[in-house]
Amino acid sequence: MLNATIILMPKRIAVVPGDGIGKEVIPTALDVVRSSGAEVEFTSFDWGADRYLIDGTTVPADGFQMLARDFDAIFVGALGDPRVPSNIHAKEILLGMRFKMDLYANVRPVRLLDASLCPLKNATPQDIDFTVIRENTEGVYMDMGGNFKMGTPDELATQEDINTRKGVERVIRFAFEYARANGRKKVLMSDKSNVMTYAGGLWQRVFKEVAKEYSEIQTQHMFVDALCLQMVREPRSLDVIVTNNMFGDIITDLAAALQGGLGMAASGNIHPGRTSMFEPVHGSAPPIAGKNIANPMGAILTAAMMLAHLGLGAEARKIESAVLDAVRQRKMTVDVGGSMGTQECASWIAERTAAL
Ligand code: NAD
Ligand code: IPM
Numbered sequence: 001m002l003n004a005t006i007i008l009m010p011k012r013i014a015v016v017p018g019d020g021i022g023k024e025v026i027p028t029a030l031d032v033v034r035s036s037g038a039e040v041e042f043t044s045f046d047w048g049a050d051r052y053l054i055d056g057t058t059v060p061a062d063g064f065q066m067l068a069r070d071f072d073a074i075f076v077g078a079l080g081d082p083r084v085p086s087n088i089h090a091k092e093i094l095l096g097m098r099f100k101m102d103l104y105a106n107v108r109p110v111r112l113l114d115a116s117l118c119p120l121k122n123a124t125p126q127d128i129d130f131t132v133i134r135e136n137t138e139g140v141y142m143d144m145g146g147n148f149k150m151g152t153p154d155e156l157a158t159q160e161d162i163n164t165r166k167g168v169e170r171v172i173r174f175a176f177e178y179a180r181a182n183g184r185k186k187v188l189m190s191d192k193s194n195v196m197t198y199a200g201g202l203w204q205r206v207f208k209e210v211a212k213e214y215s216e217i218q219t220q221h222m223f224v225d226a227l228c229l230q231m232v233r234e235p236r237s238l239d240v241i242v243t244n245n246m247f248g249d250i251i252t253d254l255a256a257a258l259q260g261g262l263g264m265a266a267s268g269n270i271h272p273g274r275t276s277m278f279e280p281v282h283g284s285a286p287p288i289a290g291k292n293i294a295n296p297m298g299a300i301l302t303a304a305m306m307l308a309h310l311g312l313g314a315e316a317r318k319i320e321s322a323v324l325d326a327v328r329q330r331k332m333t334v335d336v337g338g339s340m341g342t343q344e345c346a347s348w349i350a351e352r353t354a355a356l
């Protein structure tokens with residue numbers, strides 16, 4: 001009989017801290033991952049505004065192929081710096097990963113960890129527990145459009161909203177598969193088909209068609225303006241939401257507020273079976289960067305989401321419990337009502353993780 005030994009290779013993770021508070025929160029999240037005992041290997045890349053301002057590099061040649069070939073996941077902080085007003089580096093790095101690596105589903109879980117964090121009156125963790133699946137490769141983000149007679153009183157600007165059958169169908173199917181895999185009961189599709197009739201019509205038809213394959217999952221439709229109202233008035237009714245790129249961007253900042261703010265929100269940019277990218281929902285927050293006040297929990301919860309995606313569920317759960325303990329014991333930063341600095345908060349979570 002062959003005496004088989006299973007050798008577990010560490011998961012290879014590319015890390016791009018990026019700009020602003022990304023450079024503060026990402027290293028703390030790496031420490032928390034290490035303290036979970038996860039078998040991972042980090043390789044950091046200096047892509048971001050500093051590098052761009054030094055040598056004009058946003059993403060080196062073949063950068064995306066290298067990420068897909070050599071890594072199991074990518075962990076990104078945030079991109080955006082006032083010294084680069086065109087935001088070209090953020091576009092090429094962040095949107096570059098999403099588009100060129102075809103990470104078509106942006107998964108943004110919305111979970112209230114403790115009632116004290118929520119700005120809504122009397123809301124409990126049971127009331128706020130849903131997931132937004134945002135289309136991540138199309139829509140107005142494709143940057144198609146143009147200007148005519150720029151700078152004159154007759155100036156005209158267009159911005160195209162691109163929706164392909166393939167793109168709409170795969171993200172809607174992803175939402176149903178996500179619901180099925182996570183014991184969720186309902187998928188709500190949100191659009192603005194009362195005004196954006198062509199794109200909305202496509203989303204409506206495809207949603208109805210794909211839904212037939214998932215008869216055990218309930219379906220619902222809401223216009224995105226009504227959905228914003230619902231998110232505040234009756235968030236408990238929400239389960240899985242699927243929507244386009246721009247609406248998904250907007251509603252997930254609102255959803256972040258329900259969880260305590262942008263400092264608490266996690267996300268993953270997924271293409272099943274391919275190297276996917278994980279990033280907190282927040283940006284580089286230039287006004288608070290470098291002051292040791294940014295909330296590291298969004299980045300830490302994002303790291304946990306990445307570990308779960310890589311099959312390291314036990315380590316992910318330890319990190320999530322440690323964050324929950326930190327919230328309950330108010331070991332938090334000032335944005336969520338605590339008094340700790342970024343480092344202190346993250347170190348507390350790392351120690352707690354190691355002890356679990
Ligand atoms: P932002 O998320 O950086 O900040 C919005 C507000 O939330 C600010 O008040 C900020 O102080 C606060 N905030 C955000 N994260 C926080 C944290 N971890 N702890 C405490 N407070 C936090 O959004 P913005 O101000 O609209 O954008 C700033 C820059 O970031 C821009 O260049 C923008 O394009 C970029 N951006 C990048 C990403 C990304 O890389 N994924 C996401 C959003 C914005
Ligand atoms: C997000 C951000 C990005 C987006 C920006 C920085 C391009 O707001 O990830 O939510 O609009 O997708």
Ligand code: MN
Pocket residue numbers: 249250253281
């Ligand atoms: Mn956003």
